[in-house]
Amino acid sequence: MSQKNSDGKRSARERLQEQRRQEEARGKVKRQLLVGGAVLGVLVIGGGIALWATTAAKHGKQQASGPLMAPQGAMGKDNLVIPVGTTPAKATLTVYEDFRCPGCGQFENGFRDTIHSLEGKGELKAEYHLVTLIDKNLGGTGSLNAANAAACAQDAGKFAEYHDLLYKNQPMETDDAFGKKSRLLDLSGQVAGLKTPAFEKCVNDGTHDSWVKKSQEAFGSSSYRATPTILLNGKSLYGDQNNPLTPDKLRKLVAEAQKG
Structure with missing residues (x-):
């Protein structure tokens, strides 16, 4: 090469x-x-x-x-209680409930007439604590929005009527229908004198949202773990499946409270 x-x-x-x-x-x-x-x-x-x-x-x-706006007439610690009935009544029914809770719906729809009858006679007063347990467990805003709307109805002096209406129209637990404020406003038209510009603004603005959240915090810090929690003069009534509460039993317990 x-x-x-x-x-x-x-x-x-x-x-x-x-x-x-x-x-x-x-x-x-x-x-x-x-x-x-x-x-x-x-x-x-x-x-x-x-x-x-x-x-x-x-x-x-x-x-x-945000600013905590308690509804008109709220009472108790931190003004977290909405009262219904005659203040001097010797029997106090304390109710912790969630507008999305099916058990709460069963209680309200099963005992509504009895409770209102006893309230009308001045023998019973009720104290409502509104919580948002289902929102927390399943997601959504129906518990919060419905509770705020009920507080807005309390401002208008229509809490009991609107509270009952919500339970009569309660959706399935998994259906967050009350998350739509338009639905809450539509229902309010069935309560005479409730659907006013002031009420609509209160619902749409979430005026009492912080108050509802405070009520839920108080419930979470308590010893109660489920809704509904029903107490009569501080004694639990609704959790014993072996000795269930009935309307007749509630009347009897209230009558005993009048004596004592």
């Missing part, structure tokens, strides 16, 4: 090696750019999530810590 051919082949090999080194260098740069871009993308996405979570947390905190 001539020196000239040998030099040509060596030069070709060198050029090929140089070309491979350049391609490897370009590939390395490309991989670095891809990795850097991916990391940057993760950081941007992560930053967006962190910002959203922070913003959402701040927004939630602002909502929860």
Whole structure:
């Protein structure tokens, strides 16, 4: 082989090696750019999530810590109780309930006439604590919105009528129909004199939302764990399946309270 051919082949090999080194260098740069871009993308996405979570947390905190507007006539600790009935009555029915709770609906629809009859005779007064347990367990806002609307009805002196109407039209537990304020306003038209501009504004603005949330916090901090929780003069009535409460039994217990 001539020196000239040998030099040509060596030069070709060198050029090929140089070309491979350049391609490897370009590939390395490309991989670095891809990795850097991916990391940057993760950081941007992560930053967006962190910002959203922070913003959402701040927004939630602002909502929860907003001005607490108790409805007119509310009483008890922190004004969390809505009273119904004659104040001097010797028997007090304490009710913790959620407008989405099917057990609460069963209680209200089964005992409504008895309770109102005893209230009408001045023998019983009721104290309602409105909570949002189903919203917490299943999601949605129906418990909150319905409780706020009931508090708005209390402002208008129509709590009992609207409270009863909501339970008569209670949706399935998994159906967050009361999450739609338009539904709550439509129902209010069935209560004479309730659907006024003031009531509509109270419902749409969530005027008593913070009050409802405070009521739920108090319930969560109590020893009670389910709705409905029903007490007569502080004694639980509704949780014993072996000795269930009936309308006749409630009348008897109220009569005994009148004597004692």
